[in-house]
Structure formats: structure tokens, C-alpha cells
Amino acid sequence: MSTQKSGLKLIASLEALKGVVSLLVGFGIHELAGQNIQAFLENLLRHCHLNPANELPGLLLEKAAILTPSNLNLVVIGALIYAAIRLIEAYGLWFGLLWTEWFALVSGAIYVPFEVYEVFDQQNVLSVIVLGINLAVVYYMYLLVRKPKQE
Incomplete structure (x- = not known):
């Protein structure tokens, strides 16, 4: 396999990973609809022994606080569209x-x-x-x- 094809396959794999993560986030948020997302994330962070006062866990909690039932569907749709774009891009790069x-x-x-x-x-x-x-x-x-x- 040429170096060019190896590079494209590596980038395709990265794009596919981003697409899959976006799908998981979209479906995860959809699954949490109707629940207290803030409380769920706090429990999850506690379970993982992560300090909510640290930068990344704190940022996650801050962003979760702005999710409301009215904008939750938009976030899910956005995540699914982003995932579709990344997965199509990954397919195209993989096959050149x-x-x-x-x-x-x-x-x-x-x-x-x-x-x-x-x-x-x-x-x-x-x-x-x-x-x-x-x-x-x-x-x-x-x-x-x-x-x-x-x-």
C-alpha cells in the first residue's frame, strides 16, 4: 500500500472516529431526554472519580446546564448531521x-x-x-x- 493511501486511510479512520463519537453523543443525549442531565453527569463524574471543579469536567457540566428540553432535539439533530458528514467523508477518503x-x-x-x-x-x-x-x-x-x- 502506498504512503498516500496509508495517509488517506489514517485520516479516514480519524473522521470515522469523530462520526461514531458524534453518533454516541447524539443518541446519548436523546436517551437522557426527560431526565435531569445535570444530575446524571454529576453522578457519572463522581462514579469515575473525576473532580467537577477541574477544567474539563466543569466545562461539561457548564455546557449541560444550557441544555433544555426545547433545544435538546436541535442538539441531537446537529450531532446526527455532523456524524453523517464525517462518516461519508471517511468512506470517501477510505476509497480514494x-x-x-x-x-x-x-x-x-x-x-x-x-x-x-x-x-x-x-x-x-x-x-x-x-x-x-x-x-x-x-x-x-x-x-x-x-x-x-x-x-
Whole structure:
């Protein structure tokens, strides 16, 4: 297998992982509809021995507090649409469809300014890692789409 195909399959796997996680989140939120999501998450964090005062668990609880029954369906629909896009992109990259190479380049590049902002705003290792991975994907896809295709 060529290095190019290996790179595409790696990126396809990353996109598929994002799609599956989004599906799990969407279905999980849908399953929790009608329950006290805040209390559920607090119990889950306690069960996992995570301190709700720490940055990431605290952020999760903060975001859960804004979920109301009226906007819950929108969040679920958004998660499912995002999952569908990521899974279609993963399929296309895995099988070397040209349009998905361009799509991966553009969709990855769109996030860069937000991720740069996040690095300066949050100043944590996770933000830097996410930005680094996305920059590597965008750069790889850029090199790939500008290279003449040899068939």
C-alpha cells in the first residue's frame, strides 16, 4: 500500500472516529431526554472519580446546564448531521474519492481559526494537540490535492 493511501486511510479512520463519537453523543443525549442531565453527569463524574471543579469536567457540566428540553432535539439533530458528514467523508477518503480529498481540506481548514483562538483562550495541552492534529491533516490534504493525479 502506498504512503498516500496509508495517509488517506489514517485520516479516514480519524473522521470515522469523530462520526461514531458524534453518533454516541447524539443518541446519548436523546436517551437522557426527560431526565435531569445535570444530575446524571454529576453522578457519572463522581462514579469515575473525576473532580467537577477541574477544567474539563466543569466545562461539561457548564455546557449541560444550557441544555433544555426545547433545544435538546436541535442538539441531537446537529450531532446526527455532523456524524453523517464525517462518516461519508471517511468512506470517501477510505476509497480514494477525489471530492472527499477536497472536502477534507476545506472542512479541516475551516476549524483552524477557531482552534487557534481556543489555544490562546484556554491555554491547555488538549487545545494544542487538537490544533496540531488538524494542521497536520490540512497540510497533508493540501499536498495531496495540489499534486497531479497519475492514473
